[in-house]
Amino acid sequence: MIRYGRQSVDEEDIQAVVEVLRSDWLTTGPKVAEFEELLARYVGGKYAVAVSSGTAALHAAMYALGIGPGQEVIVPAMTFASSANCVVFLGGTPVFADVEPETLLLDPQEVEKKISPRTKAIIAVDYAGQPCNYQALQDIAGRHRLSLVADACHSLGATYRGRLAGSLADLSVFSFHPVKHITTGEGGMITTDQEGYAQRLRIFRNHGIKTDHRQREREDSWFYEMVDLGYNYRITDFQCALGLSQMKKLPRWLERRREIARQYDTAFAGIKGIHPLAVKPEVRHAYHLYVVRMNQEETGIERGEFFRGLRSRGIGVNVHYIPVHLHPFYQQRFGTSRGMCPVAEAAYEQLLSIPLYPALTDEDVKIVIDTIRTLIQQ
Numbered sequence: 001m002i003r004y005g006r007q008s009v010d011e012e013d014i015q016a017v018v019e020v021l022r023s024d025w026l027t028t029g030p031k032v033a034e035f036e037e038l039l040a041r042y043v044g045g046k047y048a049v050a051v052s053s054g055t056a057a058l059h060a061a062m063y064a065l066g067i068g069p070g071q072e073v074i075v076p077a078m079t080f081a082s083s084a085n086c087v088v089f090l091g092g093t094p095v096f097a098d099v100e101p102e103t104l105l106l107d108p109q110e111v112e113k114k115i116s117p118r119t120k121a122i123i124a125v126d127y128a129g130q131p132c133n134y135q136a137l138q139d140i141a142g143r144h145r146l147s148l149v150a151d152a153c154h155s156l157g158a159t160y161r162g163r164l165a166g167s168l169a170d171l172s173v174f175s176f177h178p179v180k181h182i183t184t185g186e187g188g189m190i191t192t193d194q195e196g197y198a199q200r201l202r203i204f205r206n207h208g209i210k211t212d213h214r215q216r217e218r219e220d221s222w223f224y225e226m227v228d229l230g231y232n233y234r235i236t237d238f239q240c241a242l243g244l245s246q247m248k249k250l251p252r253w254l255e256r257r258r259e260i261a262r263q264y265d266t267a268f269a270g271i272k273g274i275h276p277l278a279v280k281p282e283v284r285h286a287y288h289l290y291v292v293r294m295n296q297e298e299t300g301i302e303r304g305e306f307f308r309g310l311r312s313r314g315i316g317v318n319v320h321y322i323p324v325h326l327h328p329f330y331q332q333r334f335g336t337s338r339g340m341c342p343v344a345e346a347a348y349e350q351l352l353s354i355p356l357y358p359a360l361t362d363e364d365v366k367i368v369i370d371t372i373r374t375l376i377q378q
Contacts, residue, residue, distance in 0.1 A: 001311075002314060003316035005178075005289070005357045008358055017241050025237050028234060032050055034244060035050055035189075035244050039243075043164045043165065043167050044164055044166070044167045045172075046193045047191065047192050047193070049189065049202055050240060051189070051190070051201075052188065052233045052234060054175025054180075055188070057174065057188030058083065058086035058188075059086045059089050059233070060190055060204045061201075062089065063204045064190075064201050073094055073122070074115070074121070074122045075125075076097055076098075076123075078099045078125070079321060080320075083125055092120075095114050096340060097341070098110040099127070102278035103278050105132045106137070121146055124151065126151065126153075126154050126165060126286075127154060128285075129257075130283055130286075131160035134161075147171070148170050149169055149171045151173050152165040153188075155286045156250070156288075158286035167191070170194065171192045172190065173189070175187075179357070182246035184235065184246075185239055185242065203228060204233065205233035207226060207230045208229050209224050209227070210225055211224050254287075256358040260287070263369075264276065272298050275293045276290070276291070276292050287356060290353065291320065291351060291353050292352050293350040294306060294350050294351075299376050310372070313371050314371075315368055315371050317352050317354060317355070319348075321348070321351075322348060323341055323348055354372075
């Protein structure tokens, strides 16, 4: 099976983890701070706070903003559930906005329509690895005095108008799940230029306690205070050691992802009914996913049949995503329904994510393309 995504782990990564496992610090130790400092420097931000997952990072970002009952946060319909769940965790209400037809990125015009007196923030999702229109979103946020959060879990290494993802919003969130650009197994990070947010994030990941074990060790102190209700969202030192090792390879891996995407672009330009998403000229795409829209009228094949046909032939395609407002939880809890975000809903019926990861060989890419072409021509 050529899967849609997978991690790359080599002996250097394994050795980095082993060294930490043999050290005195398995958690709240020096590797956590080292990983945070490296990622902050990489994106051009002042602060970075590491947590146990991308979902934990989103939750912590909402906490840092003070989201709570009676407040609304605008979220794109085309994303993974965590982008909206993080609002619900704190008692807030996610308000779903539709996406742009060609990119499936949050549509600034739709955002403007959804703003109410209860709106406190906007979460922009860099779907598939392409940054959103942050100039327009920053303008909207500024005029309405809203916070802007970038769900950049797909876009590590992407740029918008020359600026790296992670430096484009008040708070930016990354994921280090195995299919992402780098992995720590599970893990996440929040970047920000605001010290106050960084302090709140660190407290939230550590049960709401102001100091962690390593800080108390340095100060020869046992005393600690819980100042708010937080979570155990800490990440381990051996996970951060893996992240540090993986970051060394990120530039090479990003270039390979882009090279594979170029091969797909060229091939699909000549295959009827397979339409890659548009890429805007002001961005440099990070290609976490390579997503196409499959037009059934042009191919003569229903998407589900095509999906099953590819998987039965060893091509591990996937679908990203079912629009969040169509999930039963949101329909039952918040009264969402079909028809609220027609662009996202129509796109979902056509979407396929094609295999893309750095270890994919040119021969693998050719097999994917040839299998798609053969199925359509049958």
